[in-house]
Amino acid sequence: MKLIHIIAVLTLLTSCGQVTKKADQESAVANSTEVEQIKLNLPDTTISFMWRDLKYDSTLNDSFSSIFLNMDYINTMTSQEKAAIGYVSTFIGNECWWDGEANDDRSNLDCKIITALGLGYQCSESHLGFLRKWFSTDNEVLAELGDSNCPTTPYTATIQDTFSKIVISTKEDSISVYYEASAVNMREQESWEWSETVHFFATTDNLKLIKKDKSEVKLEKFEMTEE
Structure with a gap:
């Protein structure tokens, strides 16, 4: 025993x-x-991603303020940087216009930045699916990326906003996107502008929004004149 x-x-x-x-x-x-x-080792860089300048339209025989993108950078950016820019660009207009006639479900809106990032039409599954994958651990951002929250606003809308510039900075495991934007309400004859820096923490698989530093909004009234 x-x-x-x-x-x-x-x-x-x-x-x-x-x-x-x-x-x-x-x-x-x-x-x-x-x-x-x-563990990431993003380079310590600050890059101008988007800016505005005059662009000549031969059809109208006139020049207009237009969005220009840093395509050399877009062709070499990381997926984390693409997700950071894509998130910010989802909610502000960037020369969005319909690809042909507008579909009944507004599913064919072509936005300049979203298209340049290779994410397809604004609010498409290609667009939102990519962002949801990268923000899969950030519940607040996922709530923002719901289908009902995604704007489909063409640049001719009565109320619209647009970027003036976008600058992206990276260092180790942090990404920040600074932008300047303006908006207009033609019906109320109001315009306003602001700037914001959006800070992200990046891993090899995910992004997390850390904070947003937004400036005061400058509001102005204007009067429509008939020529």
């Missing part, structure tokens, strides 16, 4: 040791994976 008892105790201790060793190994793997996901 004593020999059987000793064998049983040794077996139990060996089993416990194996379980503990396995748990330690799994914990080490998990910690290693976590470090691998978080």
